[in-house]
Amino acid sequence: MTKQEILKAFQDAAVEVLGVERDTITPSASLVADFEADSLDVVEVLMLVEEHIGVSIPDEFWEDVENIGMAIDKIEALVSSTAP
Amino acid sequence: MISPHRRVAITGLGVKAPAGCDIETFWETVRKAESVAAPITRFDVSDFRVRFACEVRHFDPSERFDYRTARRMDRVTQLAVAAALDAYEDAEPAVEDPARAGVVFGTGTGGIGTMYEQVKRLIAGGPDKVSPLLVPMTMSNAPPALVSMEVGWTGASLTISTACASSAHAIGHGFRMVATGESDVVLAGGGESGIEIYSLAAFSRMGALSTRNDDPTHASRPFDAARDGYVMAEGAAFLLLEDLDRAEHRGAQIYAEVLGFGQNSDAHHITSPSPDGSGAERCMRAALSSAGLVPEDVGHVNAHGTSTELNDLTEGLALARLFGDRQVPVTASKGVFGHLMGGGGAAEAVVATLSVRDGLVPATANHENLDPHLSIDVVTEERVQERPIVLSNSFGFGGHNASLVFGPAPAA
Numbered sequence: 001m002t003k004q005e006i007l008k009a010f011q012d013a014a015v016e017v018l019g020v021e022r023d024t025i026t027p028s029a030s031l032v033a034d035f036e037a038d039s040l041d042v043v044e045v046l047m048l049v050e051e052h053i054g055v056s057i058p059d060e061f062w063e064d065v066e067n068i069g070m071a072i073d074k075i076e077a078l079v080s081s082t083a084p
Numbered sequence: 085m086i087s088p089h090r091r092v093a094i095t096g097l098g099v100k101a102p103a104g105c106d107i108e109t110f111w112e113t114v115r116k117a118e119s120v121a122a123p124i125t126r127f128d129v130s131d132f133r134v135r136f137a138c139e140v141r142h143f144d145p146s147e148r149f150d151y152r153t154a155r156r157m158d159r160v161t162q163l164a165v166a167a168a169l170d171a172y173e174d175a176e177p178a179v180e181d182p183a184r185a186g187v188v189f190g191t192g193t194g195g196i197g198t199m200y201e202q203v204k205r206l207i208a209g210g211p212d213k214v215s216p217l218l219v220p221m222t223m224s225n226a227p228p229a230l231v232s233m234e235v236g237w238t239g240a241s242l243t244i245s246t247a248c249a250s251s252a253h254a255i256g257h258g259f260r261m262v263a264t265g266e267s268d269v270v271l272a273g274g275g276e277s278g279i280e281i282y283s284l285a286a287f288s289r290m291g292a293l294s295t296r297n298d299d300p301t302h303a304s305r306p307f308d309a310a311r312d313g314y315v316m317a318e319g320a321a322f323l324l325l326e327d328l329d330r331a332e333h334r335g336a337q338i339y340a341e342v343l344g345f346g347q348n349s350d351a352h353h354i355t356s357p358s359p360d361g362s363g364a365e366r367c368m369r370a371a372l373s374s375a376g377l378v379p380e381d382v383g384h385v386n387a388h389g390t391s392t393e394l395n396d397l398t399e400g401l402a403l404a405r406l407f408g409d410r411q412v413p414v415t416a417s418k419g420v421f422g423h424l425m426g427g428g429g430a431a432e433a434v435v436a437t438l439s440v441r442d443g444l445v446p447a448t449a450n451h452e453n454l455d456p457h458l459s460i461d462v463v464t465e466e467r468v469q470e471r472p473i474v475l476s477n478s479f480g481f482g483g484h485n486a487s488l489v490f491g492p493a494p495a496a
Contacts, residue, residue, distance in 0.1 A: 019151030040156075043216040056212075 001079050006053060006072045013048035017041055027069030055079055092262045092342045093331040093493065094437050096175025096324030098167040098273075101431050102138035102317050103421040107174070111438050114420050115466060117447035121300040121315050121422055126279055134293045136300035137279045138317035138422030156217055157230065158195025160277035163320040164227035164427075165234060168271050172235055175324040177269045178334060179237065186239035186267045187228040188258040190250030190274030191426035192480075194224030194243075197280040227320075231271060239267050245426070247480030248388075250274050251321070252429025256345035256486055258325045268327050273433075275320025276426040284316060290355070292392060304423075305450040306389030306416030307396045307462045314390040317422030321430035323437065328494070338493035340440040343473070344375025350483030356394055361402030363485050364388075368406050368475060371487035375473075379407050383471035384445045384463070386436045388479045389416025390423055395479065400458035411461035415439075419449030429478035429486060436474040436490045443469045443492075 011025040018035050031037040031045060042062075050057055053075065061078070065071045097107050102120050104110030113120065121138050129135040145154040145162045148169065154162060168187070179185045198221040205213045220226055225243040232241040240261065244253045251274020258272030278287075287293050294313035296303035304315040331338055348370060350363035357363065372378060388399055403414060417435045424431050439446060445467040454462060474490045 017152075017155070019155070040216045040220070047213070047215070 098170025190254035273322030346370030
């Protein structure tokens with residue numbers, strides 16, 4: 001799975017949950033700081049990202065994530081470490 | 085009986101209902117006395133034994149809410165908050181102290197459509213597939229919470245749940261909040277989004293609904309001999325209740341005055357009313373007593389009149405006993421717009437309010453032949469209101485009864 005595919009999953013999820021423009025969801029963007037997402041929004045976005053990329057991610061995984069780029073890096077590492 | 089210190093004016097109205105999504109359209113539809121029931125369009129009903137209802141057809145949440153706000157609301161909340169904001173804007177209440185302004189909402193269940201969708205996700209995918217919005221979208225207090233947030237009022241905000249009497253109780257409670265001085269203004273009303281797969285299946289299985297699928301517009305027949313059940317409806321309605329002195333001082337429009345409220349319980353059965361209508365009768369007497377009135381003062385009754393066998397029989401018996409030899413005109417709005425369940429009392433309170441304002445008694449749709457067990461005067465052609473007082477009834481599963489009394493605004 002490429003970083004671009006994971007970014008697309010975030011864009012799809014953020015468009016659906018937050019109603020934002022797709023191209024505003026960039027690696028440097030923060031759902032909370034830039035889009036005023038509350039904790040419920042964030043959980044919804046992450047649920048949809050999991051569905052889109054077909055990977056189950058534990059809640060603790062997100063604790064030190066500050067922006068979408070960091071999330072993409074962590075997901076890419078997780079997927080490659082668990083790939084068959 | 086309560087001893088109100090202050091009189092309570094109705095200075096704003098809002099509806100998102102099958103008969104209309106603005107007050108004048110709603111009122112015109114009610115006065116036409118023609119049913120708005122039609123085949124259900126919101127989901128596939130081919131497997132259902134009941135396939136028609138009174139849907140809210142001309143409600144677009146995006147006219148009132150941005151995408152994100154609307155998405156986080158169940159349909160009942162969208163309908164309710166929009167109706168409440170209409171009533172608020174209608175009244176322009178100019179609240180100086182938000183702590184003296186409250187919201188009281190009545191509903192039977194809350195966000196039942198969301199509940200159904202999320203239970204499907206839970207069963208299909210397990211606990212981690214349930215939305216974090218499940219609780220805030222389904223809790224029955226979401227609508228008043230969001231109304232309070234929208235208008236910034238910090239007084240009491242609550243939901244009352246007494247099945248089909250819910251919103252009449254909400255208006256009664258709001259009336260008391262203003263009358264006793266706790267609040268200066270209260271948005272009081274209710275709503276229900278009952279045209280959902282879950283609710284339609286459930287009420288069908290009870291045998292509560294009319295099955296006149298081949299003739300929906302003649303299905304809701306209050307007090308008629310050929311009635312066979314109620315017609316499911318959805319929607320919401322709100323009244324802005326205000327201290328009468330305050331309303332007069334600021335030169336507000338006053339539609340009507342809330343004069344009294346009665347409430348009690350049948351203590352009889354979880355769905356059936358007391359067989360002789362004694363609970364309903366006591367409730368109406370309590371409402372009139374709280375208003376300092378007697379049955380002879382009543383100009384007409386806006387009955388609960390669901391078109392079910394048991395409600396219309398027992399309510400009709402209660403009305404006959406309450407008024408004795410005097411035939412008091414009885415109208416039942418559910419003939420036009422069906423049964424909004426938790427929202428019914430509020431929708432009918434709007435009808436009663438406008439009846440008082442315009443001095444008329446709207447006709448009952450589809451009433452052709454009175455149930456032979458009854459002796460009451462059901463209005464089938466619009467009449468001039470001869471005495472200005474209107475009594476409005478709402479009764480809910482569980483034996484919860486509520487009656488409201490409305491009268492004209494003081495002469496200017």
